[in-house]
Amino acid sequence: MIENTTSRPILIGTKFMLVLAAITIAAPICKGAHPPLKCAQMPEDAAKPRIALGADHAGFHLKETVKRFLVDSGYEVDDVGTSSEESVDYPDFARAAAERVAAGQDRFGILACGTGVGMAMAAGKVPGIRAANACDVITAQLSREHNDANVLTLGARIMDDTRAIEVVRTFLSAEFAGGRHQRRVDKISELDHSRAAVLAAGTSTTTGAKR
Ligand code: RB5
Numbered sequence: 398m399i400e401n402t403t404s405r406p407i408l409i410g411t412k413f414m415l416v417l418a419a420i421t422i423a424a425p426i427c428k429g430a431h432p433p434l435k436c437a438q439m440p441e442d443a444a445k446p447r448i449a450l451g452a453d454h455a456g457f458h459l460k461e462t463v464k465r466f467l468v469d470s471g472y473e474v475d476d477v478g479t480s481s482e483e484s485v486d487y488p489d490f491a492r493a494a495a496e497r498v499a500a501g502q503d504r505f506g507i508l509a510c511g512t513g514v515g516m517a518m519a520a521g522k523v524p525g526i527r528a529a530n531a532c533d534v535i536t537a538q539l540s541r542e543h544n545d546a547n548v549l550t551l552g553a554r555i556m557d558d559t560r561a562i563e564v565v566r567t568f569l570s571a572e573f574a575g576g577r578h579q580r581r582v583d584k585i586s587e588l589d590h591s592r593a594a595v596l597a598a599g600t601s602t603t604t605g606a607k608r
Contacts, residue, residue, distance in 0.1 A: 438570050445470075446504030446569070451477045451494035452553075453487035456509025456516070459553035459561055463507055466562050475503055491519035498547050499525040506548040507565060513552035520548045524589040527582070532556055534567040541571035545582045 440446070448467060452460035457479055467474050477493035479485045487510045494506040506526075508516035513530040520528040528548035529540030532555050540546035549568045551561050573582075 440569065445472050447473045447475065447502075449475045449477060449494040449497040449503035449506040450508075451490035451506065451516075452479055452509040453490055453511075453516075454479060454482045454484050455511035456487075456513075456551065456553045457482050459509040459551060459558065460507075462558045463509065463551070463561065463565055466565065467507075487515045488519035491516045492523060495520040495523035495526045495528070495548060499523050504547070505569070507551065507568075508548060509551045509553050509561075511552060511554040513550035513555065516550040517548075520550065524593060525586075527585060529568075531564050531568065532560075534563055537564045537568040538571045541568055542574045543578045543581075544585075545573040545578070 450460055450464055450467075460476070464474055464476060475494075475497060477490055477497070479490060487508075491508055494503075494508055497503045498506045506520065506528075508520060508528075510516045513532070517528040517530040520526050526548050527544055527546045528550055529536065529544060529546035530550045530552070531537040531540055532552060537549065540549070546568070549565065551564065553561075556564070
């Protein structure tokens with residue numbers, strides 16, 4: 398049989414085009430990330446979760462920036478304050494937003510303070526809340542995929558607005574991976590339950606005590 402050598406370049410070209418098309422169709426991979434991360438793609442309008450927003454005075458401006466970004470992107474937000482740079486206590490706003498998330502009124506909470514640390518500590522005390530303080534996109538993504546975080550906290554004194562928006566975008570684009578992570582998240586929930594049991598026991602001892 399005589400080999401048709403003229404069709405070879407065409408075949409190679411076609412294969413190349415097919416591979417290129419497959420790469421283009423597949424989710425893009427963000428460069429420089431370790432482990433490799435899919436680029437953040439925001440949920441479609443119909444699937445957009447409702448979000449509770451909160452901040453103290455240090456996070457006020459960042460909250461406003463995040464709010465504008467979310468509203469412009471089609472999200473519905475519930476802003477629990479604060480509404481100025483006047484000094485306030487971050488646990489008040491962490492609690493207000495976290496309780497909305499725990500009650501199912503909002504799917505996620507996003508909180509801003511100076512570092513994000515105080516907000517994470519306070520929000521995490523509300524049963525059912527898994528708060529993640531993320532200053533980078535990898536932490537934001539893995540906090541959703543591995544920890545099923547439902548509250549994201551941001552440090553306005555730690556990162557600029559551009560980074561913060563990228564962190565928010567990544568957090569909202571990622572999904573909980575389940576599997577082995579579900580067992581671990583269940584163990585976090587058990588901590589909520591045992592704390593509730595201890596509190597209930599303390600209450601019944603107190604109320605039952607005759608003094
Ligand atoms: C307020 O000065 C600051 O302590 C607060 O915003 C936050 O960083 C706490 O974690």
